[in-house]
Amino acid sequence: MRTIAIILASGTGVRFRSETPKQFLKLAGKTVLEHTLDAFERHPGIDEVVVVVSADTRLLTEEIIGNGGYGKVSKVVTGGATRQASSAAGIGAVAGDDHKVLVHDAVRPLLDHPTIDRCLAALDAHDAVDTGIPSPDTIIRIGGDDCIEAIPDRATLRLGQTPQGFRAGLLRHAHALASQDPALKVTDDCGLILHYGLGSVHVVPGDTNNIKITYPSDIYLADRLFQLRTRPAGADGLSALRGKVLVVFGASRGIGHRIASLARESGGEVVAASRKDGVSVADAGSVRDLLRKTLDVHGRIDLVANTAGVLRTGLLAGRNYAEIDEQIDTNFRGSVVVAREAFDAMRDTGGSIALFTSSSYTRGRARSAVYSATKAAVVNLTQGLAQEYQPFGVRINAINPERTATPMRTENFGSEPAQELLDVDSVARATLAALLSDATGEVIDVRR
Structure with missing residues (x-):
């Protein structure tokens, strides 16, 4: 049994409104992708890394991996047009069903080792794990008329992050089912597990600094967080x-x-x-x-x-x-x-x-x-x-x-x-x- 990280780096950054995909933008002296790779390369509990990229950025990614000496990267595979398709490509590159697999967004470069530790420890007792942080704001649900329909109890709400952890066989099975369901709409891999009733998903604490770079202002916030980051x-x-x-x-x-x-x-x-x-x-x-x-x-x-x-x-x-x-x-x-x-x-x-x-x-x-x-x-x-x-x-x-x-x-x-x-x-x-x-x-x- 091995511990394998799948890094999803095939996004095009439409919401970021940049010609350069956000995972290749420079942040604190490195590309966003390099910071994410560093988190897994330096973690002693990670045996192998699979990077999922778009066809257009494959050569650039391979150059970054080669120049950075990322010895744990075993495969660079081409993803699909959606996050779901890219995750399926990632798990498809993993041989064997008993491995612990962590799926992580490349554009979350501030991932820390304690969060990885919590995910790996939880996979000893659970087949699916998510990371989440408490919502600092009240969440409202609105209807088609833009009026509030409900205000859920904030104490029960979490803001989902990555990595998400799975036994490889479970994630593989979920994507096999999804491949036969073209109308399915879920936003992440834990959503697949819940949608098909394949089991419960245990939630471990995430980290408030583990932000996802989605909009241009996020790159400036991340840069400041890197400046203040310590170990x-x-x-x-x-x-x-x-x-x-x-x-x-x-x-x-x-x-x-x-x-x-x-x-x-x-x-x-x-x-x-x-x-x-x-x-x-x-x-x-x-x-x-x-x-x-x-x-x-x-x-x-x-x-x-x-x-x-x-x-x-x-x-x-x-x-x-x-x-x-x-x-x-x-x-x-x-x-x-x-x-x-x-x-x-x-x-x-x-x-x-x-x-x-x-x-x-x-x-x-x-x-x-x-x-x-x-x-x-x-x-x-x-x-x-x-x-x-x-x-x-x-x-x-x-x-x-x-x-x-x-x-x-x-x-x-x-x-x-x-x-x-x-x-x-x-x-x-x-x-x-x-x-x-x-x-x-x-x-x-x-x-x-």
């Missing part, structure tokens, strides 16, 4: 650091110092530097020289972390431009320099880069407006470079710790209760785990 820090062991070559910038104190010491304790080869050593992250020459010396000594660089940062609190009107420039140069230009120079050092061998953002990146904060702006810029930089670096096997992520007990924080906010702050060890461990993970283009949350 929790991993808790993987650090044994994989043994023998890895790690360069840490901003390593004289705080988080950077602990990253370096923890990596050494775990068997890594560590090169640590800071302004005290004459290495400013805003100075491309000094960063390049350090990386070249590391290559000369160790032969390669596997991991790079940039923890260097400057925070100067206070009203903007009260800051001088030297203090403003210091924050911009260190926090943003420094991230650009480290990312660029690290990529040059890794482009032939692959590797992983960690930059640092802050919880203030989502909304500027009074008395630290410049700092907040630089940290928002780091997120956008990370997301853009992830796409640029992907063909070379270089990963890049932004670490987003909540308030942490560092010397920089104490200098700006004074003494605070220890129980209200993260400790640097937790952030260092999360950073190293992120560097070792397969994530790229992600904002990695670190929370107490």
